[in-house]
């Protein structure tokens with residue numbers, strides 16, 4: 352039997368497993384079965400807590416989408432990870448350094464219960480995202496459903512494209528999301544954000560996540576939308592990002608600087624499941 356904790360960050364939900372004190376080797380099919388909301392536990396991502404690989408890190412953090420694909424970044428998951436390792440007494444630190452497949456993250460537990468994640472320095476070059484285009488630009492375009500759509504793109508360790516919309520309620524998330532997620536211009540697929548700018552410090556956002564469909568919140572997607580909005584001179588450097596599941600605060604001073612994401616993490620229940 353494997354012990355797990357069900358958690359969420361603004362409704363983006365996770366199964367978190369201590370893979371330091373439990374030996375576990377997961378296949379994609381097992382993850383898909385567990386992620387099913389009718390036949391399994393149900394989650395957007397599964398997170399594994401492992402021993403670190405670099406000498407200055409406290410843990411390693413691995414992330415699997417509901418479709419079983421392993422990915423390198425998950426912002427809401429990082430906050431839940433920080434709460435998990437503290438709740439399980441795997442550390443008593445307020446600042447936790449974590450190895451991921453996208454480099455190191457620094458997680459800070461604040462006195463008010465919120466968690467701030469240093470998500471690292473965003474990458475803008477098309478080959479780093481990756482996006483199939485010759486030159487870096489603030490606006491790109493793609494044809495989907497026979498219509499040309501404009502978007503911005505950035506990597507937070509995972510690929511994001513963000514489209515601006517006038518009315519978030521009627522954004523074509525479930526029509527365009529799957530088409531763009533798997534568009535040949537994104538060779539590793541992409542997370543697709545739909546952003547409504549309310550004012551220079553406030554956006555509304557919905558995200559069709561790679562490997563998980565639309566979620567109630569996407570932390571790296573919130574960072575991507577804020578960064579793209581700042582780059583397109585639509586936003587100031589601190590942005591409230593309102594997602595269907597709640598709000599995050601994103602701070603990004605600009606190119607070459609790390610982006611900070613602050614928000615909550617919640618434990619829902621403990622469970623055991625057989626492999």
Ligand SMILES: N[C@@H](CCC[C@H](N)C(=O)O)C(=O)O
Nearest residue numbers: 425426427509561569570571
């Ligand atoms: N929910 C996450 C992102 C999870 C990974 C993403 N679906 C991908 O495939 O890159 C977040 O909060 O950042």
